[in-house]
Amino acid sequence: MIKILFLGETYRADAKSWIKGIEQESGTILDTMEIKRSDTRIGRIFNAFLFFFQILQTRFGTRYDLVLAERATSYGMFSLFVHAAVRIVAQQGITDAYPEEGFSGFYKRIIQRWVYQRVDMIHAWGHVMTYAMLNSGAAPYKILVLPKGIDLEHFKFSHEDHTQIPEVSLIVTRSLYELYRHADILKSVAKLRDEGLKVKVIMVGDGPEKPRLLQLCRDLSIEDQVNFTGLIPNEELPKLLSQSRFYVAFPTTEGVSSSLFEAMAVGCFPIVSDLPANQAFLSQKKNGILVPVEDGMELANAIRFAVESPELVEKAIARNREYIEKHVDFRSNMKEIYKRYLSLLSQKSA
Structure with a gap:
């Protein structure tokens, strides 16, 4: 053996x-x-x-x-x-x-x-x-x-379930470390709220930044919009992904992200940092949106653009699932x- x-x-x-x-x-x-x-x-x-x-x-x-x-x-x-x-x-x-x-x-x-x-x-x-x-x-x-x-038996896509997702909902599945810049995501959510667009956020995972992020939610008065799930078993992740229309990740550096693949497989539209690792899988405003690194203002604009472009999002979701089935x-x-x-x-x- x-x-x-x-x-x-x-x-x-x-x-x-x-x-x-x-x-x-x-x-x-x-x-x-x-x-x-x-x-x-x-x-x-x-x-x-x-x-x-x-x-x-x-x-x-x-x-x-x-x-x-x-x-x-x-x-x-x-x-x-x-x-x-x-x-x-x-x-x-x-x-x-x-x-x-x-x-x-x-x-x-x-x-x-x-x-x-x-x-x-x-x-x-x-x-x-x-x-x-x-x-x-x-x-x-x-x-x-x-x-x-990605285990495609586990990370499934159901078009019927997808149509039931709230229009303005996003999920973040990266660990709560500074390099992933969750604070910028929360500030973008607050900015959109001030502009009249209320976004629901599922924040998956744990890490040393969690106390600071919880306090930031209180300071920005967006506690009712953000759900911190903490660490969850991987088996539960597909269900949470299927409840979100957009996947957001905003790190300053990136390898090849399994988190991105999981989101693409389930049917979340990706809004991520404009890094070479993400450029390899996403084309700007075709099957995702690439946001300049550390530009929180542009991140808010990208989320709004995605919300206001439902046809682009639907085409991207189908294209991404096809890519995952073929290559991942x-x-x-x-x-x-x-x-x-x-x-x-x-x-x-x-």
């Missing part, structure tokens, strides 16, 4: 889908290891050192056929110390050397280059991720460009991904 180790944050939806797909295709349960979470920087550093010693102990135990690791600059680096035949790393963002400025960016670029030159395969969930990989010295033949995909089907994509893993393992064993 093939032995596979997964290194990453198993509570994340992206990690869960990767694990699920490989377990289904391999017929085996993956071993998992992750760094314990901490709310303090000192705690995180201590836990990282503790995790490193746990990784070293694996060299005296099981020899793994495959090690799958999220993020080159953390779990990807740790994967190099596991006793394994093949090491596979998935980049999580446009680059894993983030933030790109300052000392942090400097040493993370060094780690990223060191890892990419030593692992056997590097996952790019979309082509936009490959630039950072190549700039870090990754050999092109090591890069696999293919998204994990979880079952077919994971089958191909695992096939590539086995091919690589066979080459290394020969």
